[in-house]
Amino acid sequence: MRTAKRKTALAAAAGACFAAAGFAGAQVFDPDYAVPRTPYGQPDLQGVWSNAVLTPLERPADLADKETLTEEEAAEYARQRREATNRDRRADDSQEDILDAYNDFWWDSGDNIVRTRRTSLIVEPRDGRVPNLTPAAQARLAELRVRRDPPEGPEDLSLGVRCLYFPHAGPPMLPGSYNNHYQLVQTEDFVLIVNEMGHETRIIPLDERAPIPAEIRQWRGSSRGRWDGDTLIVETTHRRADTPLRGSGENMRLIERFTRVDDDVLLYEFTVDDPESFERPWTVQSPSVRAEEQLYEFACHEGNRSLEAILAGARAAERGNE
Numbered sequence: 001m002r003t004a005k006r007k008t009a010l011a012a013a014a015g016a017c018f019a020a021a022g023f024a025g026a027q028v029f030d031p032d033y034a035v036p037r038t039p040y041g042q043p044d045l046q047g048v049w050s051n052a053v054l055t056p057l058e059r060p061a062d063l064a065d066k067e068t069l070t071e072e073e074a075a076e077y078a079r080q081r082r083e084a085t086n087r088d089r090r091a092d093d094s095q096e097d098i099l100d101a102y103n104d105f106w107w108d109s110g111d112n113i114v115r116t117r118r119t120s121l122i123v124e125p126r127d128g129r130v131p132n133l134t135p136a137a138q139a140r141l142a143e144l145r146v147r148r149d150p151p152e153g154p155e156d157l158s159l160g161v162r163c164l165y166f167p168h169a170g171p172p173m174l175p176g177s178y179n180n181h182y183q184l185v186q187t188e189d190f191v192l193i194v195n196e197m198g199h200e201t202r203i204i205p206l207d208e209r210a211p212i213p214a215e216i217r218q219w220r221g222s223s224r225g226r227w228d229g230d231t232l233i234v235e236t237t238h239r240r241a242d243t244p245l246r247g248s249g250e251n252m253r254l255i256e257r258f259t260r261v262d263d264d265v266l267l268y269e270f271t272v273d274d275p276e277s278f279e280r281p282w283t284v285q286s287p288s289v290r291a292e293e294q295l296y297e298f299a300c301h302e303g304n305r306s307l308e309a310i311l312a313g314a315r316a317a318e319r320g321n322e
Contacts, residue, residue, distance in 0.1 A: 035230045035260045040188045043230045045258055048295060049266050049288040051173060052110040052180040054081040057284065059120035059128030066119055067126065074117040085109040108178045114287060121175075124271075124283040133247045137277035141247055150314030154307055162307065163300035165219050165243055166198040171236045171254055172245070172270040174286060179298060181291055184258075184266075191225055191232065199298040204234055212238055217250055219243045232258040249277045264290040 036044040063069075069077055083089070087104040114121075120128030133141070148156040159165035168176035170193075179197035186192075193202040204225040212222045221239035225232055234256040241250040252274040259267045266288040273281045 033262060036263075038186055038188075042186065042188070042227060043232070043260055044186070045184045045191075045232060045260055045266060046186050048181055048183045048291045048293065050108075050181050050291040051175050051268065051286050051288045052108050053112070053114060053121075053175055053287055054078060054085070054110045055113045055118065055121055057121050057174060058130060059122070063119045064127070067128065069113075069117040069119060071117070074113060077119075078113050081113065082111065106178060108180050110175065121284050121286050122282060123285050125280065130246050131278045131280045131282055134275075134277055134279065137247045137249060140241065140249060140277075141244065144242060144244070150317050151311060152314075153311070157307070157310065159219070159243065161310070163198075163304065166200070167243075167245070169195040169197040169200045171202070171220060171223065171234070171256060172272075172284065173268065174284070179296075181293065181295055182288075183295055191234075194295060196295045197298060198300065199295075214238070217241075221252075221254065230259060234258070244277075245272065247277055248272060248274045251276055266290075 038044045038046075059066075066073075085107070087102060087107055118128075122128045122130065125131060151157055154162055160167075168174045168180075173182060173193075173195065176197060179195075181196040183194040184191060185194070189205065189207050191204045191206065193204065194200070195202075200220070202220065202223055204223045206225045206227070208226070209224070211224065216222075217238055217240040219240050220243070221236040223234050223236045225234045227233070236254040236256070237252075239248070239250055239252055239254075245252065245254075252272060255271045255273065257267075257269040259269075261267050267285065268288045269283065269285045271281055271283045272278065
């Protein structure tokens with residue numbers, strides 16, 4: 001729903017975001033930048049932000065030996081990524097063309113790569129890839145993937161189809177194909193993060209309250225926040241096993257960091273610490289840039305007849321096989 005002009009502006013600012021992290025060869029933000037403050041003295045992170053960008057989470061196999069690109073390589077790679085993500089490229093086969101559904105107007109994949117010309121959003125490990133899963137995590141994922149086909153009820157369908165859980169709404173928040181906007185609202189004791197995707201709202205207490213009981217597990221986990229200088233640090237635990245992040249388990253410890261590095265740039269970073277599931281921790285830096293648009297409500301269930309149609313089709317298929 002975002003215009004091409006807005007996509008370009010967002011992606012250009014997104015590139016600058018990584019410069020704040022001090023990567024070699026990057027344009028560095030003013031180290032004396034004065035972070036705005038709320039009336040109660042905390043860093044002011046409020047506003048609507050977007051993390052749409054063409055840079056992939058993981059480094060592509062054909063760039064395995066390149067952590068960064070030259071200026072010429074970056075321009076060509078951005079062109080290729082724009083072409084690959086352009087949904088207005090129509091298929092020759094009419095049936096396949098119908099399945100493509102939405103045209104490019106409805107998508108928001110960004111218009112450029114990060115300005116540091118890094119080839120992945122993953123910054124640790126240095127190979128830009130999600131670490132290998134442990135054998136226990138592989139076995140757990142294999143069990144989660146087993147679903148009845150045709151489905152006997154809604155429980156046999158994914159949480160996304162049931163409008164219950166959308167992974168890139170976070171935590172952690174990752175760029176998706178659309179609805180990449182989110183809004184931060186602060187009080188002295190809480191930070192609220194409202195995601196456009198799924199219209200999810202996270203309420204993060206800052207008052208050092210105790211974690212929720214260990215036996216309580218939630219799809220998005222339970223978050224607690226604290227300030228470390230100008231950085232908001234949010235730790236999330238108590239996640240359910242059926243909402244894995246790239247194979248994570250229910251004992252994953254997720255650390256997010258939000259740092260205002262410019263009037264229009266919010267540096268978002270997260271680290272996944274889950275030794276039961278991954279061979280080592282891994283860290284992502286994903287840019288967020290100020291957006292002037294309002295958030296749109298994502299009313300997934302309102303008028304959505306897909307569940308009824310899927311289950312009705314399953315029952316019809318069963319009758320046809322009798």
